[in-house]
Amino acid sequence: MIQLTLDVTLRQQAFELQVKDTSSVEVLGIFGPSGSGKTTLLESIAGIRRPDAGEIRVAERVLFSSAEGIDLPPRDRQIGYVPQDALLFPNLDVNGNINYGVRHSRRHLPGDAEARLRSTLIEILDLGPLLERRVQKLSGGEKQRVAIARALMTQPAVLLLDEPLAGVDRARRDRILPYVLRIRRDLHVPLVYVTHDEAELTSIADRVLHLDTGRVAEATHRRQ
Amino acid sequence: MSAETWAIAQFTVVMALMATALTLPFAIAAGWVLARATFPGKALLETVVSLPLVLPPVATGLLLLWLFGRRSPVGRALDAVGVEVVFTWKAVVIAMMVVSFPLVVRSVRSGIEQVDRRYEELAATLGAGRFRILRTITLPLASRGIVAGAILGFSRALGEFGATIMVAGAIPGRTQTLAVGIYTFVETGREEAAWGLLLLSALLAFGAIYLSNRLVAARA
Numbered sequence: 105m106i107q108l109t110l111d112v113t114l115r116q117q118a119f120e121l122q123v124k125d126t127s128s129v130e131v132l133g134i135f136g137p138s139g140s141g142k143t144t145l146l147e148s149i150a151g152i153r154r155p156d157a158g159e160i161r162v163a164e165r166v167l168f169s170s171a172e173g174i175d176l177p178p179r180d181r182q183i184g185y186v187p188q189d190a191l192l193f194p195n196l197d198v199n200g201n202i203n204y205g206v207r208h209s210r211r212h213l214p215g216d217a218e219a220r221l222r223s224t225l226i227e228i229l230d231l232g233p234l235l236e237r238r239v240q241k242l243s244g245g246e247k248q249r250v251a252i253a254r255a256l257m258t259q260p261a262v263l264l265l266d267e268p269l270a271g272v273d274r275a276r277r278d279r280i281l282p283y284v285l286r287i288r289r290d291l292h293v294p295l296v297y298v299t300h301d302e303a304e305l306t307s308i309a310d311r312v313l314h315l316d317t318g319r320v321a322e323a324t325h326r327r328q
Numbered sequence: 329m330s331a332e333t334w335a336i337a338q339f340t341v342v343m344a345l346m347a348t349a350l351t352l353p354f355a356i357a358a359g360w361v362l363a364r365a366t367f368p369g370k371a372l373l374e375t376v377v378s379l380p381l382v383l384p385p386v387a388t389g390l391l392l393l394w395l396f397g398r399r400s401p402v403g404r405a406l407d408a409v410g411v412e413v414v415f416t417w418k419a420v421v422i423a424m425m426v427v428s429f430p431l432v433v434r435s436v437r438s439g440i441e442q443v444d445r446r447y448e449e450l451a452a453t454l455g456a457g458r459f460r461i462l463r464t465i466t467l468p469l470a471s472r473g474i475v476a477g478a479i480l481g482f483s484r485a486l487g488e489f490g491a492t493i494m495v496a497g498a499i500p501g502r503t504q505t506l507a508v509g510i511y512t513f514v515e516t517g518r519e520e521a522a523w524g525l526l527l528l529s530a531l532l533a534f535g536a537i538y539l540s541n542r543l544v545a546a547r548a
Binding site: 177179181182204 | 444446447449450451452453454455456457460461464468469
């Protein structure tokens with residue numbers, strides 16, 4: 105369980121995102137049609153976009169607060185972000201992508217703990233056969249799994265998943281969801297799961313925010 | 329072909345390679361700033377960087393001659409530590425660097441502009457700092473533009489004439505490059521030697537363009 109405070113106001117031309125929600129969750133689902141502001145909300149949590157006003161808190165850490173003048177840069181937020189198109193670095197192979205965070209940031213773990221985390225992730229996400237592959241050769245679902253591992257290697261406080269099933273063909277969708285469930289169960293990493301398909305959330309989210317044109321139309325509790 | 333012709337060609341290639349290697353770090357820095365940063369005075373910097381492209385090379389040469397001569401503070405400072413630039417091979421390299429710089433910057437800049445910024449943003453969420461991201465993501469993904477820029481700069485350096493003759497002169501065996509050599513040979517009635525240099529220039533130009541096209545095709 106983690107406490108998430110999302111109080112975000114962000115204007116962009118005619119569109120305005122206005123979300124205000126505080127909850128203690130393992131998995132927060134965000135559901136809404138395209139253009140409802142889901143990705144914008146994730147990007148403001150990750151620090152890629154700066155809200156005009158509000159406050160973003162993960163547990164007790166303030167990531168952004170317009171009142172207090174706090175705006176942590178993305179590199180200091182410890183937020184794992186998996187965008188819809190995975191955005192694997194095309195100049196690195198699967199291994200290089202997974203290790204990117206630990207190699208190029210100060211988020212090191214003691215050597216053996218890091219190796220343990222890596223092998224746990226490789227096992228949970230079934231990445232063993234992919235490690236030496238070039239990322240251009242991966243399927244949509246494989247890319248998602250690699251991007252999830254890459255984010256989790258930096259031990260984020262929260263993992264943001266943006267439509268993890270969008271790039272995966274229908275027949276294989278059922279194979280991704282179990283991986284997501286294992287992350288929640290085995291690694292205890294809280295998730296923010298964004299989707300335009302409400303059915304995906306029924307089995308995993310404890311709380312669902314329904315976004316519509318930038319506003320929370322409804323907030324529901326799911327799993328108890 | 330005479331030993332003299334070969335020596336001139338060899339000297340020119342070595343100078344141009346050196347000029348390219350020394351220009352690249354500056355061109356990458358300038359290309360990155362122009363592609364990614366916004367700051368007041370950016371348009372001014374853009375203009376200054378492109379200036380040697382538009383200015384007649386002879387005028388650039390005259391400026392360099394003044395800058396490295398004893399009447400400027402830079403020239404005096406170099407003189408004080410015993411470094412002589414004007415009419416030496418160093419002047420050849422500097423002239424080549426200055427005239428090729430805008431071309432290399434342009435190519436590097438457009439290479440960097442083509443890199444999707446989202447990769448850089450994502451690298452930041454993984455904890456990487458600006459320069460790390462530049463080194464590990466941006467530059468590798470912009471490598472085509474950088475390589476193309478290096479070849480373009482090298483080619484420009486090979487053919488450099490105007491600035492070179494002003495600041496380095498045409499001292500046989502010391503500062504004489506292919507382009508300058510062709511001119512002085514024709515001037516002194518040694519047409520045959522000039523044709524030899526022309527042939528070598530053409531071969532080098534052919535090689536550079538062929539190589540650059542191959543590299544671009546291979547990475548496409």
